[in-house]
Amino acid sequence: MLEVEHLSVRLGDVDLLRDLSFSVPAGSSLAVIGPNGSGKTVLFRALIGALPHSGSVRWAPGARIGYVPQKLDLERDLPVTGRDLLFARARLAARPPSEIDSALTRVGLLPDVLKKLVGTLSGGQFQRLLMAFALLTSPTVLLLDEPTAGVDEPGQERMNDTVRRLQAEGVTVLLISHDLSVVFRFATNVLCLTRDHTCFGIPREVLTPDILAQVYGEPVGLFVHDEPAR
Amino acid sequence: MSLPASSVILSASMAVAAGLIGSYGLMRRMTLAADAFSHVALPGIGVAILFRVNPLAGALVALLLGALLIWTLEGRTRLATETIIGVVFSAALAIGALLTTGEQLMDALFGAPGALSNVELIAGLAGAAAVTAFVLLARDRLIVTFLSSDIARTAGIDVRRLSLLYLLAFGVTVALGLRYLGALLMGSLMIIPAATARRLAPNLTGMLTIAVALSVFATLFGSWLAAQTGRETGPVIVSVAAVCFFLSLASRREGVR
Numbered sequence: 496m497l498e499v500e501h502l503s504v505r506l507g508d509v510d511l512l513r514d515l516s517f518s519v520p521a522g523s524s525l526a527v528i529g530p531n532g533s534g535k536t537v538l539f540r541a542l543i544g545a546l547p548h549s550g551s552v553r554w555a556p557g558a559r560i561g562y563v564p565q566k567l568d569l570e571r572d573l574p575v576t577g578r579d580l581l582f583a584r585a586r587l588a589a590r591p592p593s594e595i596d597s598a599l600t601r602v603g604l605l606p607d608v609l610k611k612l613v614g615t616l617s618g619g620q621f622q623r624l625l626m627a628f629a630l631l632t633s634p635t636v637l638l639l640d641e642p643t644a645g646v647d648e649p650g651q652e653r654m655n656d657t658v659r660r661l662q663a664e665g666v667t668v669l670l671i672s673h674d675l676s677v678v679f680r681f682a683t684n685v686l687c688l689t690r691d692h693t694c695f696g697i698p699r700e701v702l703t704p705d706i707l708a709q710v711y712g713e714p715v716g717l718f719v720h721d722e723p724a725r
Numbered sequence: 726m727s728l729p730a731s732s733v734i735l736s737a738s739m740a741v742a743a744g745l746i747g748s749y750g751l752m753r754r755m756t757l758a759a760d761a762f763s764h765v766a767l768p769g770i771g772v773a774i775l776f777r778v779n780p781l782a783g784a785l786v787a788l789l790l791g792a793l794l795i796w797t798l799e800g801r802t803r804l805a806t807e808t809i810i811g812v813v814f815s816a817a818l819a820i821g822a823l824l825t826t827g828e829q830l831m832d833a834l835f836g837a838p839g840a841l842s843n844v845e846l847i848a849g850l851a852g853a854a855a856v857t858a859f860v861l862l863a864r865d866r867l868i869v870t871f872l873s874s875d876i877a878r879t880a881g882i883d884v885r886r887l888s889l890l891y892l893l894a895f896g897v898t899v900a901l902g903l904r905y906l907g908a909l910l911m912g913s914l915m916i917i918p919a920a921t922a923r924r925l926a927p928n929l930t931g932m933l934t935i936a937v938a939l940s941v942f943a944t945l946f947g948s949w950l951a952a953q954t955g956r957e958t959g960p961v962i963v964s965v966a967a968v969c970f971f972l973s974l975a976s977r978r979e980g981v982r
Contacts (some may be wrong), residue, residue, distance in 0.1 A: 562879040567872060573752065574926040575868065583865035587880060614871075628876070638879075722823045 496521040497542070497637055501550035504541050511537045514550070517686055517695045521555060521635075524668040526678040526698070529688035529710055536565065538688070539638050543670075555615060558636055558702035561629030563622065564641040565671075571614035577624050579608035581631065588632045591725070598627040601660070603653040615684045636667040643674070651655045655681075674700070675677065727858065731846050736944050739901040740914070743862040744922075744940035746898045747915035748933050751923055756802040760912035763899040765791035766847040767821020767908050768925035770833045780833070781845065784903050788896035791817070796889045798849065801877035821908075836907035836959040845904075850906040852901050856894045863887065868929060905944070906940050914940060921973045 497519040504512040512534045519525045527535050541548045543562055554560070581595045599606060602623040607720055608616065617623060622642055628638060639658070643651040658681065672678055678685055678698055685698045687710045694701050750759050766784035773783020791814065798809045822830060841849075860867070866887055870877040874884045895915075902911035922935035947962030954961075 523919040540875060543879050545878055560879040562876055564873060564875055569872075571822050572923065574923055574928055575752075575872070576928045579868060579929040580872065584880065586884075587865050587869070623878075629879075632880070680815060 496523075496557045497669075498553040499542070499551070499690075500553075501542060501625045502548055502552060503539055504546055504588075512541065512548075512688075515686075515688075515693060516550075517684075518635075519667060519669065519684070521636055521667055522665050523683035524662055524681050525671065526682035526685045527648050527669065527671045527688065528673070528675075528678060528685060529713070534690040535688060536640055539640055539669070540636065554636075559634045560638065561626045561632065561633055561634030561636045563629050563640060563642055565644060566618070566621075567625075569614045571612070573612065573614050575613050576610055577613060577616070580613060580628060581609070581622070584631045585612065590631055594631060595627075599631045601630055602626045602657050618644075619646035620655075622646060623657075625655065630661075634666065636669065637661060639668065639670045640675065641671050643672075643677070659682075661688050675707075678702070729841075730882055731841055733843065733914060733945065733948075735846055736905050736948060737847045737941050738850055738857075739898075739905065740944035741892075741937050742788055742853045742856040742860075742901060743915045743935060744897045744918050744937035745857060745919075746891075746895055747940070748859065748922060749867050749871065749921035750895065751916060751919045752868070753795065753891070753969055755810070755927040756916055758922070759895070759916050761810045761818075762788075762791060762795070762895065763908050763912040764818040764821065764981075765814045766899060766903055767830075767833055768817050768824055769925070770903075771821050771824025772910075775825070779845075780829075781900065784833075784908070785897070787817075788900050789893060792889070792892035792896040796885075796892050796962045799888065800885065820858040829939075832907070834907045835906050836910070837916075849901055852897045854903075856898050859890060859894050859927040862870070863890070864933075867891065887927045897932075904919075906949070906962060908962045910959045914943065917970050918943060918965070921966075921970045924973045939966065943969065 499518065500516050500685070502512060502515040503510065515538070517525075526536060529535050537546065540546045543560060544552075544554055546553060581598070582592065585592055585595055596606065599608070604620065604623050605628060608620060610625060611625065613621065626642065642658070643654050655677065658668060658670070662681070668681070670677075670681060682698050684696060684700055687694045687701070687706060689709050692709055694706055747759065750756070755762075765787050769783040769785070769787025770780040772787075773780045794813065795810055798813075821833070825833060866877070866882050869880055870882055870884055870887055877884050879931055898915065899908070899911050904913060906914055918933070918939035919936045922932045926935050927930035943962050943966035947965040948958050950965065952956040952962040
């Protein structure tokens with residue numbers, strides 16, 4: 496689905512990402528972890544072509560990308576409703592409006608969100624609205640930037656369920672997460688970014704206490720339960 | 726004293742374009758930038774007068790070049806558009822003032838009403854129609870892009886091209902209003918009705934509709950009022966728009982939403 500070779504992103508004299516290489520097979524899931532400022536969001540933005548970079552980013556032909564950013568800097572009183580956004584997306588993708596309802600159902604949102612201004616939605620509601628927005632075009636790959644950050648516990652569970660269902664449908668998922676339990680449950684592979692070290696591989700093999708200490712800058716206690724990995 | 730029909734039609738279509746472009750300008754966070762951007766017309770007017778061509782043509786060329794300049798800078802630097810426009814086009818105001826004489830400067834800044842030539846009328850109507858058609862056709866792409874250019878990219882929208890088209894449409898709209906409002910006040914007609922609509926509208930369609938209605942109302946009622954009272958047209962139009970904005974503040978407190 497995705498091949499990345501020697502990807503580097505520079506801003507002025509600063510390396511935001513240096514010489515990253517990894518691949519994401521179709522239908523698999525990649526978790527991206529790292530401390531704040533390690534370039535996780537930069538990586539996603541480079542992958543969708545929003546940042547100039549060196550090296551190569553190759554998506555499989557015909558890949559349809561859905562991107563759910565961590566948050567948008569919205570003004571609260573902007574008169575743009577959920578309906579405005581979703582209908583705009585549906586029209587652009589030439590999808591019938593009926594698919595908006597099913598996209599809302601898939602992310603567990605009630606239709607009344609269509610009438611609300613997007614700036615007044617809670618963090619969790621807005622995340623799920625962006626998810627529904629991405630799902631409207633039946634993406635083959637989803638890029639999720641901390642989809643559960645700032646979302647309450649039930650909201651997190653619902654978001655995780657949605658992601659799991661999409662995985663079961665064969666959607667390739669790239670996920671930035673701070674939550675190691677999520678990483679172990681969801682990810683086929685993990686990519687960790689730190690200032691001077693990157694690692695890539697299967698979570699159980701790569702995420703040694705040593706690596707985790709480097710990623711988070713301090714020792715991290717971790718209990719790996721023997722629940723079935725997906 | 727009545728206004729000629731051609732003048733009414735042209736100013737109304739200019740107002741439609743201003744309301745539409747201004748609404749998206751607010752979403753693009755160009756509130757103050759809209760004002761500064763309109764000042765770039767001045768050096769164009771100055772140069773046009775030096776070479777004895779139609780000042781409005783000179784202004785249009787300067788505005789389109791200004792749009793290209795903003796677009797290029799946005800692509801190369803990470804500065805906010807607001808900052809770029811604020812710096813570059815405030816400088817344009819200074820250069821424009823150096824190139825023009827006192828009376829020409831006042832006309833350029835505040836508008837110079839007078840008989841419309843047929844060429845001006847046709848060019849004006851064509852410009853307003855082009856801007857209106859662009860905003861209505863690109864409506865979905867504009868809203869997704871101004872919400873998040875990253876999401877827009879993954880939706881297959883050519884963000885850079887759309888941004889250039891928007892800025893060019895912005896420049897054309899300022900040029901349309903120069904005769905009636907002048908470079909100093911045209912930015913206000915683009916922003917004030919949109920800002921009022923933003924407070925009152927329940928959704929995007931509502932915002933565009935209210936912004937257009939207020940812009941047309943301010944322009945026509947303001948022109949009529951100016952003619953009745955023997956005042957300059959531009960300042961009266963902007964004052965009418967500003968009164969509408971302050972009235973909208975009051976209605977908001979009563980719980981419009």
